[in-house]
Amino acid sequence: xxxxxxxxxxxxxxxxxxxxxxxxxxxxxxxxxxxxxxxxxxxxxxxxxxxxxxxxxxxxxxxxxxxxxxxxxxxxxxxxxxxxxxxxxxxxxxxxxxxxxxxxxxxxxxxxxxxxxxxxxxxxxxxxxxxxxxxxxxxxxxxxxxxxxxxxxxxxxxxxxxxxxxxxxxxxxxxxxxxxxxxxxxxxxxxxxxxxxxxxxxxxxxxxxxxxxxxxxxxxxxxxxxxxxxxxxxxxxxxxxxxxxxxxxxxxxxxxxxxxxxxxxxxxxxxxxxxxxxxxxxxxxxxxxxxxxxxxxxxxxxxxxxxxxxxxxxxxxxxxxxxxxxxxxxxxxxxxxxxxxxxxxxxxxxxxxxxxxxxxxxxxxxxxxxxxxxxxxxxxxxxxxxxxxxxxxxxxxxxxxxxxxxxxxxxxxxxxxxxxxxxxxxxxxxxxxxxxxxxxxxxxxxxxxxxxxxxxxxxxxxxxxxxxxxxxxxxxxxxxxxx
Amino acid sequence: xxxxxxxxxxxxxxxxxxxxxxxxxxxxxxxxxxxxxxxxxxxxxxxxxxxxxxxxxxxxxxxxxxxxxxxxxxxxxxxxxxxxxxxxxxxxxxxxxxxxxxxxxxxxxxxxxxxxxxxxxxxxxxxxxxxxxxxxxxxxxxxxxxxxxxxxxxxxxxxxxxxxxxxxxxxxxxxxxxxxxxxxxxxxxxxxxxxxxxxxxxxxxxxxxxxxxxxxxxxxxxxxxxxxxxxxxxxxxxxxxxxxxxxxxxxxxxxxxxxxxxxxxxxxxxxxxxxxxxxxxxxxxxxxxxxxxxxxxxxxxxxxxx
Numbered sequence: 001x002x003x004x005x006x007x008x009x010x011x012x013x014x015x016x017x018x019x020x021x022x023x024x025x026x027x028x029x030x031x032x033x034x035x036x037x038x039x040x041x042x043x044x045x046x047x048x049x050x051x052x053x054x055x056x057x058x059x060x061x062x063x064x065x066x067x068x069x070x071x072x073x074x075x076x077x078x079x080x081x082x083x084x085x086x087x088x089x090x091x092x093x094x095x096x097x098x099x100x101x102x103x104x105x106x107x108x109x110x111x112x113x114x115x116x117x118x119x120x121x122x123x124x125x126x127x128x129x130x131x132x133x134x135x136x137x138x139x140x141x142x143x144x145x146x147x148x149x150x151x152x153x154x155x156x157x158x159x160x161x162x163x164x165x166x167x168x169x170x171x172x173x174x175x176x177x178x179x180x181x182x183x184x185x186x187x188x189x190x191x192x193x194x195x196x197x198x199x200x201x202x203x204x205x206x207x208x209x210x211x212x213x214x215x216x217x218x219x220x221x222x223x224x225x226x227x228x229x230x231x232x233x234x235x236x237x238x239x240x241x242x243x244x245x246x247x248x249x250x251x252x253x254x255x256x257x258x259x260x261x262x263x264x265x266x267x268x269x270x271x272x273x274x275x276x277x278x279x280x281x282x283x284x285x286x287x288x289x290x291x292x293x294x295x296x297x298x299x300x301x302x303x304x305x306x307x308x309x310x311x312x313x314x315x316x317x318x319x320x321x322x323x324x325x326x327x328x329x330x331x332x333x334x335x336x337x338x339x340x341x342x343x344x345x346x347x348x349x350x351x352x353x354x355x356x357x358x359x360x361x362x363x364x365x366x367x368x369x370x371x372x373x374x375x376x377x378x379x380x381x382x383x384x385x386x387x388x389x390x391x392x393x394x395x396x397x398x399x400x401x402x403x404x405x406x407x408x409x410x411x412x413x414x415x416x417x418x419x420x421x422x423x424x425x426x427x428x429x430x431x432x433x434x435x436x437x438x439x440x441x442x443x444x445x446x447x448x449x450x451x452x453x454x455x456x457x458x459x460x461x462x463x464x465x466x467x468x469x470x471x472x473x474x475x476x477x478x479x480x481x482x483x
Numbered sequence: 484x485x486x487x488x489x490x491x492x493x494x495x496x497x498x499x500x501x502x503x504x505x506x507x508x509x510x511x512x513x514x515x516x517x518x519x520x521x522x523x524x525x526x527x528x529x530x531x532x533x534x535x536x537x538x539x540x541x542x543x544x545x546x547x548x549x550x551x552x553x554x555x556x557x558x559x560x561x562x563x564x565x566x567x568x569x570x571x572x573x574x575x576x577x578x579x580x581x582x583x584x585x586x587x588x589x590x591x592x593x594x595x596x597x598x599x600x601x602x603x604x605x606x607x608x609x610x611x612x613x614x615x616x617x618x619x620x621x622x623x624x625x626x627x628x629x630x631x632x633x634x635x636x637x638x639x640x641x642x643x644x645x646x647x648x649x650x651x652x653x654x655x656x657x658x659x660x661x662x663x664x665x666x667x668x669x670x671x672x673x674x675x676x677x678x679x680x681x682x683x684x685x686x687x688x689x690x691x692x693x694x695x696x697x698x699x700x701x702x703x704x705x706x707x708x709x710x711x712x713x714x715x716x717x718x719x720x721x722x723x724x725x726x727x728x729x730x731x732x733x734x735x736x737x738x739x740x741x742x743x744x745x746x747x748x749x750x751x752x753x754x755x756x757x758x759x760x761x762x763x764x765x766x767x768x769x770x771x772x773x774x775x776x777x778x779x780x781x782x783x784x785x786x787x788x789x
Contacts, residue, residue, distance in 0.1 A: 007682030053683050053789035154583045176577050183576035186555045188606050189586040212586025385538025386553040400768045403723045417721045425713040427700045451538040451550045
């Protein structure tokens, strides 16, 4: 039984998501591990065993305690002003001093009571309009009431979280754009999908969630291996990984041209172990630093320090330590273990290659930091006819190029370049309006459907029905000329 | 074929999409002995369709040709017979993600309408989930049942012909998610709550008018829903065009051709403007927004029962 739906309980070792006022943070559930979230610190120990979705209050000593439903205490006859003509900002309306408030906090008085005291000691509160009073209370509650909700990770939550916290890690793929990709790609149980992403494994996780463990996924990866930091946050059950395959991008050309053999791969486990010993993670370090400089410039620099990155680093260090210990011991058992691992990796690679060679995938999803045309043109070779494909790019221009190249290639129809806009609303009695800020950009998508490619006749498409898709240059000239 | 399982070849009884180019397409029910008329001529199902691969090019009687596509909920949405106003894929995609739907999810929906969203929901919750859809209009309910049968998904959906505001969804404590697209959703929030699992779940309501949203939000709050959030999603589609802009004549063309030299040094380079001195134009690729676009479909209000 999969414990993923509502009603699932928080277990030690889970990856949980903390939520407070629309702010999310993914954390591992560990005992005696201090968590800092939204200027509060606490331990998750007491949350273990509770149902996901429970809201907790942070009590003294950083302990969590399920929040009790409180009856509204403000039932007393409400007094309120009608406008602010007589409200003067003299900075003296709050009778409690900074020290008074600190003293209250130090005494361990509940946030709710502090808010009540602030209201009672505000000389202008009663003159404020009802709406202004409401706003005042909300603001103070946010500051003094220490609550946190622990929720089960999902694509909704993780994609919202990533977009808000570290958009650079996911190429600024906004959650509504990801939602479009999943729908346009007709991702569902039982399909065989090809996924090429450099979005920390978020897109892969989203695809895995929609496939529910049915079907297979081949993840194409650049460099030394696929990044799945975000994927691991989903907390998928083990069987979901049985049919998750990976294949290195650098072997795609050889696979397409038929020169791919596993001979080019580490064949002899012993020999390979030696090679790895010599390189000793040094080259790996070089590689990652190189990748980082290649990544986007200055603006993203601040994003580099973040929980997932730290985690990655920690994992790497842990491996290093392990490795050194192994070396010291010269333990044969470990060598044997390594051989088995190597052999399993090779077996998986052969499996992935075989899956790709069938050229019958049910779809292709691309969302990476790389120039998309070459990816698209080669990976589409592995997709069956009459199947959707979706390419994400943070920028529109590379997708224009994709569009042109695909039209030259043929074998695709219903090409569509699109973008979605997302607008959030404040809905309150007599105070409804769009939220003040909206996201400026969530990326662009190029989608289409594969069809059987007419070999040798690809040029004839120009005189056939599809020509209407791209208007004659004559027509656009007319349109663009000033009238 | 079925809407939840890809098949390779076209079979008798399938629903297929005939693609004529430039978003011009329609759905056909494949039947032995039947013919379909297109502007390129006749398609004979027995010889032109049955046994062919999906994605094939089919030559029609007048020599023109079309592509035959495997049905998907998205293609169905673009080609289904409208019995009501329908939801399109842009809204559907965010609804699906925000309701956290996946294989195994139990969903309640009302009204069924033309079944545009229903097909997408069924696709996502298959093979182990279920859709309970409620439609108060009898003919529409029956028509939806018929389509689900034809599309091979009847085992994944239950259509109930009743008024959701009065009688609810006909199930209680089993749903992971509820979707409402009815004129007065606030009257169904109580029923939605009882349809959802005791442990909780997600709800979404679609309304075109802000006044409807207002009342719905109040009802959601009253019934203890949390995380109430209203949003709107808009699709912008771009036509990919090669644009030519005329170079203005400033009376110095003869002496100053530095810009032309710069551009012609790399004329094949994609994306960068390319000057053509003979024609006196600069050419470039652009994504041009459509002249008229959908500016509003509806507000989507999401909330959590916990």
